[in-house]
Amino acid sequence: MTETGIGVAVRRVEDYRFLTGQGNYTDDINRPGQAHASILRSPHAHARIKGIDTKAARAAPGVIAVFTGADVAADGLGGLPCGWQVTDRHGNPMVEPAHPILVSDTVRHVGDQVAVVIAERRNQARDAADKIVVDYEPLPACVATGAAMAKGSPQVWDEAAGNLCYDWELGDRAACDEAFSKAAHAAKVEIVNNRLIPNAMEPRTAVAEYDRGTGEYTLYTANQNPHVVRLLMGAFVLQIPEHKLRVVAPDVGGGFGSKIHPYAEDAILVWASKKIRRPIKWTADRSESFMSDAHGRDHVSTAELALDADGKFLALKVDTTANMGAYLSTFAPCVPTYLYALLLAGVYTTPVVYCEVKAVFTHTVPVDAYRGAGRPEATYLVERIVDEAARLTGIDRAEIRRRNFIPRDAFPYQTPVVVEYDSGDYQSTLEIALKEADYDGFEARRKASADEGKLRGIGISTYIEACGIAPSAVVGSVGARAGLYESAAVRVNPTGSVSVFTGSHSHGQGHETTFAQLVSEQLGVPFDQIEIVHGDTNRIPFGMGTYGSRSLAVGGSALVKAMDKVIEKGKKIAAHIMEAAVEDIEFKDGSFTVAGTDKSMALAEISGAAYVPHNYPITELEPGLEEQAFYDPLNFTFPGGCHICEVEIDRDTGVVDIASFVAVDDVGRVINPMIVEGQVQGGIAQGIGQALYESCVYDADGQLLTGSYNDYNMPKADLIPNMRVQTHNTLCTHNPLGVKGVGEVGAIGSPPAVMNAVLDALGPLGIHHMDMPATPQKVWAAINGASMPQAAE
Amino acid sequence: MPIAVSMTVNGKAVSGDVEARTLLVTFIREQLGLTGTHVGCDTSQCGACVVHIDGESVKSCTVLAAQADGTDIMTIEGLADGDTLHPMQEAFRENHALQCGFCTPGMVMSAVDLLKNNANPSEQEIREWLEGNLCRCTGYHNIVKAIKACADGAGAR
Numbered sequence: 001m002t003e004t005g006i007g008v009a010v011r012r013v014e015d016y017r018f019l020t021g022q023g024n025y026t027d028d029i030n031r032p033g034q035a036h037a038s039i040l041r042s043p044h045a046h047a048r049i050k051g052i053d054t055k056a057a058r059a060a061p062g063v064i065a066v067f068t069g070a071d072v073a074a075d076g077l078g079g080l081p082c083g084w085q086v087t088d089r090h091g092n093p094m095v096e097p098a099h100p101i102l103v104s105d106t107v108r109h110v111g112d113q114v115a116v117v118i119a120e121r122r123n124q125a126r127d128a129a130d131k132i133v134v135d136y137e138p139l140p141a142c143v144a145t146g147a148a149m150a151k152g153s154p155q156v157w158d159e160a161a162g163n164l165c166y167d168w169e170l171g172d173r174a175a176c177d178e179a180f181s182k183a184a185h186a187a188k189v190e191i192v193n194n195r196l197i198p199n200a201m202e203p204r205t206a207v208a209e210y211d212r213g214t215g216e217y218t219l220y221t222a223n224q225n226p227h228v229v230r231l232l233m234g235a236f237v238l239q240i241p242e243h244k245l246r247v248v249a250p251d252v253g254g255g256f257g258s259k260i261h262p263y264a265e266d267a268i269l270v271w272a273s274k275k276i277r278r279p280i281k282w283t284a285d286r287s288e289s290f291m292s293d294a295h296g297r298d299h300v301s302t303a304e305l306a307l308d309a310d311g312k313f314l315a316l317k318v319d320t321t322a323n324m325g326a327y328l329s330t331f332a333p334c335v336p337t338y339l340y341a342l343l344l345a346g347v348y349t350t351p352v353v354y355c356e357v358k359a360v361f362t363h364t365v366p367v368d369a370y371r372g373a374g375r376p377e378a379t380y381l382v383e384r385i386v387d388e389a390a391r392l393t394g395i396d397r398a399e400i401r402r403r404n405f406i407p408r409d410a411f412p413y414q415t416p417v418v419v420e421y422d423s424g425d426y427q428s429t430l431e432i433a434l435k436e437a438d439y440d441g442f443e444a445r446r447k448a449s450a451d452e453g454k455l456r457g458i459g460i461s462t463y464i465e466a467c468g469i470a471p472s473a474v475v476g477s478v479g480a481r482a483g484l485y486e487s488a489a490v491r492v493n494p495t496g497s498v499s500v501f502t503g504s505h506s507h508g509q510g511h512e513t514t515f516a517q518l519v520s521e522q523l524g525v526p527f528d529q530i531e532i533v534h535g536d537t538n539r540i541p542f543g544m545g546t547y548g549s550r551s552l553a554v555g556g557s558a559l560v561k562a563m564d565k566v567i568e569k570g571k572k573i574a575a576h577i578m579e580a581a582v583e584d585i586e587f588k589d590g591s592f593t594v595a596g597t598d599k600s601m602a603l604a605e606i607s608g609a610a611y612v613p614h615n616y617p618i619t620e621l622e623p624g625l626e627e628q629a630f631y632d633p634l635n636f637t638f639p640g641g642c643h644i645c646e647v648e649i650d651r652d653t654g655v656v657d658i659a660s661f662v663a664v665d666d667v668g669r670v671i672n673p674m675i676v677e678g679q680v681q682g683g684i685a686q687g688i689g690q691a692l693y694e695s696c697v698y699d700a701d702g703q704l705l706t707g708s709y710n711d712y713n714m715p716k717a718d719l720i721p722n723m724r725v726q727t728h729n730t731l732c733t734h735n736p737l738g739v740k741g742v743g744e745v746g747a748i749g750s751p752p753a754v755m756n757a758v759l760d761a762l763g764p765l766g767i768h769h770m771d772m773p774a775t776p777q778k779v780w781a782a783i784n785g786a787s788m789p790q791a792a793e
Numbered sequence: 794m795p796i797a798v799s800m801t802v803n804g805k806a807v808s809g810d811v812e813a814r815t816l817l818v819t820f821i822r823e824q825l826g827l828t829g830t831h832v833g834c835d836t837s838q839c840g841a842c843v844v845h846i847d848g849e850s851v852k853s854c855t856v857l858a859a860q861a862d863g864t865d866i867m868t869i870e871g872l873a874d875g876d877t878l879h880p881m882q883e884a885f886r887e888n889h890a891l892q893c894g895f896c897t898p899g900m901v902m903s904a905v906d907l908l909k910n911n912a913n914p915s916e917q918e919i920r921e922w923l924e925g926n927l928c929r930c931t932g933y934h935n936i937v938k939a940i941k942a943c944a945d946g947a948g949a950r
Contacts, residue, residue: 011886018894019882019901021829021869028828123814201833201841201895201929253831253895254929286834508893508930674889678935682892685932709838709927717923717933722916746932 005521006737009674013512013532023251026205026220031279034207035064037269038125039282040115040132041291042107045141045363045702046154049105049114049134056131057117062124065276066132067268068115069104077101077271080264080327081236084334085479086166086359094166094359097157099327101237101264101271107136108156108326109365110704111291116268118280141363141702145192145323146300148360156326156361163361165324166333170341170417171354179315179352183306187389192771193377195298195323195696196689197712198370200507202253203289208269209279218246219270224255224505225545229262230537231482232330237267242537245270249535252507256686257369258293259507260547261330265292290707295696296370298323299336299377305350305385311395313404315352316344318381322359325366331547332368333359338478339374339466339548345415346382347426347464347640348404353416363702369547371686371747375465380772383461383752387759391768397756398434401462402427412733419466421638423730424666430462432728433642433664442646445659455649455783456659457761461753464640467741468553470633485632486550487542488558490519490566492625494611496604497529503543504555505535509679509743511551514671518556518737522563523603524590541628549741552671553637553732560736561629569625570606576617577601577609637732637740641665643684643753649761654780656692656758658721663749665725668732668740676742680725683746689715690747691754695773713773798862802827803871811858818842820858821868829869829898833927840926843899844868850906852899852925869898872905881905884943885936892930900926904940913944 004010017023054066080099087093103112115132119125140154147153148163156163180186206221217240223229226247233247234240252259269280284292300321306314322336341355372379386404390397405426406413413421434440442458449456469475472483489501498519504511516530533539546555571585574592578585584595593600609616610625646659663680670676693713697705706712731738751772758774759767767782799808802825809824821827821844830853833839842853845867872879878886881904891897900923907914907922914922919940920933928936 012889014894015886015891016878018891018897019869019878019885020873021827021898023829023894025828025831025895027832028822123812199929201839201893201927202831203833251894253833254893256929283832286836286839510892678889678892678931681932681934682930683932685934686929708836709834710836714927714929715932716927717937718917718920720933722937723932723934 002520004517004527006517006671008517008672010513010517010672012510013516014510025202025251025253026207026222027283029207029220029250031207031209034279034281035118035120035276036122036125037272037280037282038117038129039113039265039288040117040129041288042110042112042114044107044136044138045110045143046139047107047136048139049107050137051135052115053133054115057128060124060128060131062120063128064118064120064278065272066115066117067102067272069100069102072100072102073104075271078237080262081232082328082333083330083481085481086168086333086337087479088166089169094333095157095160095164096328097159101267109363110702111365113264116272118272118276143362143364143698143700143702145298145321145360145362148362149358156363160361165359165361167358168337169356172352173354175352176315176317176354180304180306180317183314184309185307185389185392187305187307187385187392188303189385189388189769190302191381191384193297193299193380194690194772195367196296196370196694197290197696197706198256198258198293198296199714200254200256200258203284203286204259204263204265204293205283206266206269207279207281208273210274210277212277216244216246217270217273218248219266220248220250221266222252222259223249224252224259224507224547225543226505226535226537227503227543228545229266233262233267233270238271246538249505255507256371257296257373257547260369261294287708290712291365291704294329294368295325295365296367297377298367301381303381303385305389307389307393311393311400311403313348313350316350318344318355320355320357322357323362323364323367324359325362325364327366329366329368332366334479335369335374336377340378342417342419343375343378343464343466344382345417347406347424347462349406351416364698371683372465372744373548375744376748376751379461379463379465379748380752383463383756387756397460398430398439401430401460419636422635422733424638424640425728425730426462426640429640429642429664429666429728433644433662436664436724437644437646437660437662439644449648453651455651455761456647457757457759458644458646459753459756459760461643461749461756463643463749464638465744465748466636466638467549468633468637469548469550470636472632483632484544485630486544486554486558487628487630488555488562489541489626489628490559490562492566492603492607494608496525496602496607498523498525499531499533500559501533501540502555502559503540503545504551505546509546509551510675514552514675515556515559517671518559519563522560525603549743552737552739553735553741554631554633556737556739557633557735558629558631561631562627565627565629566625569627570603572621573606573610574601577615634734637668637735639665639667639740639742639745641745641749643749645753645757647754647757647761649779651783654776654783656774656779658688661721661723663723663725663746665727665745666729667727667742667745668729669738670727670729671739676727677725679742680746681723683744684723684750685715685720686747687750688720688754691751691772691774693719693773796859798858800861800863801865803867813859815858816854817856817858817861818853821853827868827870831895831898833895838925838927839896840903841896841899843902843926845902845906850903869902872901879905881943884939888935888939888942890931890935890939896926896928900928900936907940908944916941
């Protein structure tokens with residue numbers, strides 16, 4: 001281990017520019033002659049557009065152009081494509097409605113984009129947008145997830161009868177029913193996984209320009225996967241060939257899934273930049289972000305767990321309704337299916353799992369991946385019902401988990417829900433966390449709180465998740481419309497510095513640091529001689545970007561492969577120059593050495609010889625020292641662990657105070673422990689946000705009530721506790737680094753820990769169910785309802 | 794009618810014509826080209842735009858450029874001493890108190906003002922002071938740690 005290699009808490013390369021105001025976010029970019037766009041959005045959840053009058057807007061000061069859906073149709077542009085096609089239980093494809101970039105006939109959610117105004121200045125574009133007169137015929141809206149399929153519910157799409165997108169199932173229903181018929185106990189929960197609004201701190205933003213001389217378009221956009229944007233938007237929406245479309249995602253201020261997708265605004269800007277022959281910038285107001293960024297979660301589920309007399313899990317049955325919103329966003333269909341049901345075995349030996357999922361359309365913002373994407377929903381459901389089972393059987397909550405854990409010597413472990421776990425040690429993560437949280441001392445603390453008139457609870461979550469979605473052939477067979485490998489190119493420059501071109505994208509994760517650590521470790525190159533290039537389709541050959549905690553597991557593996565190829569070629573060059581057999585060349589600590597001799601050449605000498613050689617095997621080997629590799633993961637990786645939360649509840653106010661939060665996570669090999677801790681802490685804060693504070697609320701007409709930070713309760717510094725996080729790692733067995741991924745574990749493991757703690761605190765009052773978020777109002781009402789039985793029904 | 798404004802920004806005299814409705818943050822970002830000050834919301838809650846006006850931390854989205862006429866402003870670009878980071882910037886780097894970096898300028902400017910007002914804040918005082926600065930990446934844990942470290946002098950190396 002070197003000072004900058006694997007396992008060291010190297011301080012981040014990125015930080016200097018961010019700390020000094022020198023970051024380069026998309027809204028910081030200004031192009032010569034740049035105009036500004038404003039999007040006119042629907043104020044209605046559901047309305048027919050009877051006419052759009054843009055005359056006054058066109059005549060407003062500074063206005064360059066106004067475009068509507070009619071212009072989009074006239075130019076023959078396509079709609080936004082969906083990247084995943086789910087096949088229902090009868091073998092039919094999901095209902096996949098059109099997703100136009102500007103709507104011309106019917107708006108289907110508040111925030112749906114209707115027109116774009118382009119003006120010299122941003123305020124002029126907004127002022128003019130206010131002058132557009134849209135003649136709407138408001139129609140009844142379908143809003144609530146649970147009511148979408150009800151008879152008489154307003155229809156979102158004619159082609160989706162009963163608002164059903166797909167009706168999907170996984171597992172053996174008959175086997176499940178059989179197991180229930182023999183069960184000693186059956187626990188049941190009915191739970192809502194609340195809709196969240198991702199809220200990366202940088203709003204979505206884009207700058208597009210068209211070069212008349214070359215016919216090339218450039219799009220700067222706050223996005224997690226610029227190559228995917230180029231592929232989907234170029235090929236499906238705008239019909240621009242890849243060599244004429246450059247997509248740059250420079251510094252991006254957080255993503256959390258919401259910046260995976262190619263959005264309408266990206267396409268509108270690129271298209272319009274050619275029409276007006278000017279660069280155009282658009283930056284969302286936060287209010288626009290609330291109503292146009294893809295939302296997350298939004299499941300309504302019923303789950304039943306069958307147990308034998310000893311508390312062993314026999315079968316799990318799950319029935320979920322998942323809200324897709326008004327349109328299918330890029331990965332939306334796979335989130336409540338393949339990223340959800342495949343994790344329902346959890347960390348347990350439950351032999352039978354049956355799950356049915358109905359995806360429904362509603363007149364709400366599209367729902368897609370948000371930090372965790374499907375796995376938080378699975379984890380929340382499983383960990384809630386395990387606690388309910390413990391209550392039902394009277395078995396301690398830690399003990400019932402121990403009895404059902406997949407043993408540490410059982411790996412690889414085939415679950416009943418398709419996936420095979422490669423490694424894990426659930427017993428140890430639980431025991432370490434119990435000790436750290438002083439689980440045994442809890443009852444004394446509960447009593448101490450009770451003496452002060454407060455309610456105290458402790459909650460455990462032993463979770464698993466799946467990262468680096470894979471392998472490509474398998475995901476393709478279940479509906480992914482693209483393979484999910486990653487690429488990396490490694491160029492050893494003539495003087496020995498190294499440039500890495502990765503298809504992964506960093507928007508807070510610190511790849512410029514961790515990927516450089518991999519290079520420093522493997523190639524023995526000084527840290528300051530390494531650059532990590534990402535986020536530009538003109539510089540990086542190809543990439544699938546960053547989501548699903550895939551960067552290190554997939555992108556890092558591609559980087560290792562590319563470096564292996566560099567070393568392999570370097571050995572050939574070294575063998576030639578040092579007049580030795582290739583097999584005798586060893587590479588270590590940045591030098592090629594002839595085994596058993598003191599003959600050695602540094603990597604920089606070899607790279608110099610590779611580019612500007614005097615003595616080179618030119619007839620056998622291409623000059624240069626640059627290699628590209630693609631890596632297709634063999635399996636998901638499976639991080640897991642244990643989160644324990646302890647809360648104290650004020651009976652008079654209903655305020656839930658987190659007294660302690662402990663996390664022990666298994667994330668595989670750790671490249672930079674400082675960054676790993678930071679990822680876990682940030683994820684936990686989002687999970688606590690979901691459990692206690694955040695919720696997207698629509699009224700019955702489909703108006704977004706939580707449309708600003710006045711109404712959507714973002715976790716603030718004084719709402720989040722100190723966290724004690726540590727890792728206990730087992731290595732992934734199928735990728736070269738042994739890494740699993742850490743970006744989402746915090747947001748996946750923590751919500752059930754918090755809610756199990758809240759319900760443990762409220763349990764003595766007879767309160768055994770509450771949906772997230774456990775706001776003071778909800779908790780207070782439950783407490784008071786509980787103490788006033790006549791009002792409970 | 795454009796309004797002529799002049800002020801000192803990061804030690805330099807600047808001036809420009811603005812609309813009456815132009816926000817200070819817009820003037821700083823778009824007319825002065827100092828893009829380190831960010832805009833993360835439209836309700837004056839996220840704090841990404843915090844600058845110092847006459848030595849006090851202020852959300853520059855909540856002030857009109859015209860109101861800042863004649864003031865002395867410091868933005869994140871003016872905080873370091875040449876290439877040497879301010880102790881608060883150094884403490885943020887040392888304690889991994891930033892991830893995507895978007896909230897960071899406002900967070901740092903706010904934290905610097907906190908220590909001016911309270912040289913040795915408790916953890917709870919730090920958390921309460923930061924109520925007007927949102928971060929979605931860090932969970933605040935390391936931000937609080939960094940500010941505490943800076944107050945303790947550990948951030949200045």
